[in-house]
Amino acid sequence: MPEPLKNIFSPPLLEPFSDLVQKVWPPFAPDDFLQKVFDDQYEKLELKQRTRHIAHCLRACLPEDYRTALGIVQAVTQRYIDQHGEKLTFQWIFLPEFIEAHGVHDLDASLPAIETITRWSSCEFTVRPFLLAHPERMYAQMLAWSKHPSAMVRRLSSEGIRPRLPWGMGVPALKRDPAPILPILENLKHDPAETVRRSVANNLNDIAKEHPDLVLDIAKRWLGLHPDTDWIVRHACRGLLKNGNARALAYFGFEKGVADVAVEGLQFSPSVNIGGRFDFSFLLINRAAIPQSLRLEYQIDYQTLSGKTSQKVFKIKEVELAPGQEMGIERYQRFQDFTTRKHYPGEHALRILVNGLALAEGKFMVK
Structure with a gap:
């Protein structure tokens, strides 16, 4: 029986983390933080509950002012990036959770922190409530992030704005009208990072659920531009292919209803x-x-x-x-x-x- 994923959020992970927080902000009390996290209810918590619980405990142990507390979290994250480089590290997902749970009210402070933290642990779930609360500002920010020098930030610009992000909060407006997404995907279709191109394909696959002809029109324009865009299109059309869409099948050399x-x-x-x-x-x-x-x-x-x-x-x-x-x-x-x-x-x-x-x-x- 494989070890439950929730068990990675354990003392061996959080003890050195709490020591680093104290180095960044000396008043931090590691023992108090760890006692709050590993309380008598912790073993009963499932994965999402644990990451949100850790984020709340961290908030309780930092200064009351959100911007001051967020600056400490951002500085800790930057220490990890400086030491290990940019990564998609799932075990640190409670850092994006910190902003998701406590920062939607302060867009000006939260956006720069998201830009930093997503380079260590993806903020694709974090931006969802921001998209609901501040749609126009966030659409512009996601578009700007699609031109960021960091591949992790560029990936966020596509992954975070997916209409049907798995396990993510829904954004109904983007299901109804994906127009704000399209310029982002255009910027990223030739991205050098495979993780970014995969996100573009997954985003288009999401859009195809409600707007198949729109995605097929994009596929027609992108096919033949480059082997990378050809891969994006095929991966983006996988749902349409599974549904037997005749136009999608034809793009890849298959005739629906073959005889004999x-x-x-x-x-x-x-x-x-x-x-x-x-x-x-x-x-x-x-x-x-x-x-x-x-x-x-x-x-x-x-x-x-x-x-x-x-x-x-x-x-x-x-x-x-x-x-x-x-x-x-x-x-x-x-x-x-x-x-x-x-x-x-x-x-x-x-x-x-x-x-x-x-x-x-x-x-x-x-x-």
Whole structure:
């Protein structure tokens, strides 16, 4: 059983941190801070609760004036950056939490601190309440950050303004109208940092949920500019490809509804236990007189707690089959519970998709 992620927020992490805070601001009392953090309720707290709790305890041990306290947090962060360089360090996420929890009221002080702290622990979640409270000011700031010399700050300009940031606070206005995001992505599409380009692709994938044609228009303009933008476009269109969008398929050389392609001999486990492995196999056949470019996926209809089904598509591979060629495919899907997916017993469905269309399917039981 893997160690729960929440357990990284432990004395071995926070003891040296509290010593550094005291070096930056001598009145800080490490023992008082650690006692507040590791109280008799701490073991019951989950991941998000722990990081917010640490941020609150830190606030309680620093000067009452927010700007003075924030200056200490910013100086501590700068010490880490000077010593170790810029990083995406998850274990220090309570530093961005400090601003998220206590600084939305003071934009002028918080924005420079965000610019520093995101170079050590990403502030993508921190900026979400700022976007809700100060949209126009934040849109301008995010655009300015897209031209920042630090790749970590440039990444924040895209990641923080995603319409559907996973585990992040929603920003409904950006779902309705992503116009403020587009100039940022234009600035970043040729970014030298892979982490920045990946964020651009994920942002476009988010936008495509509500505005597929807008993303496809951008994809058309960006395709062929450079191998990096080609990668961004393909990754950005992954949701559209999984949904069988004909225009997206065509951009990458796939024709929706290909003729003379068959999926035969679909075999799969009749049942699988929660925590077990579901195996399946099939034969892919090109009966056409010409080669066929094929995108293979499988879809599973999962049972949900409410009794409805939730569909999830998984990519298998992209292949080109010669005339008359056959290809055997074997795959499996684990039914292990995770924090992001919980399985429920009942009838499930499996479908084999070729260029977005189901060519074979069957049902199985999860126990």
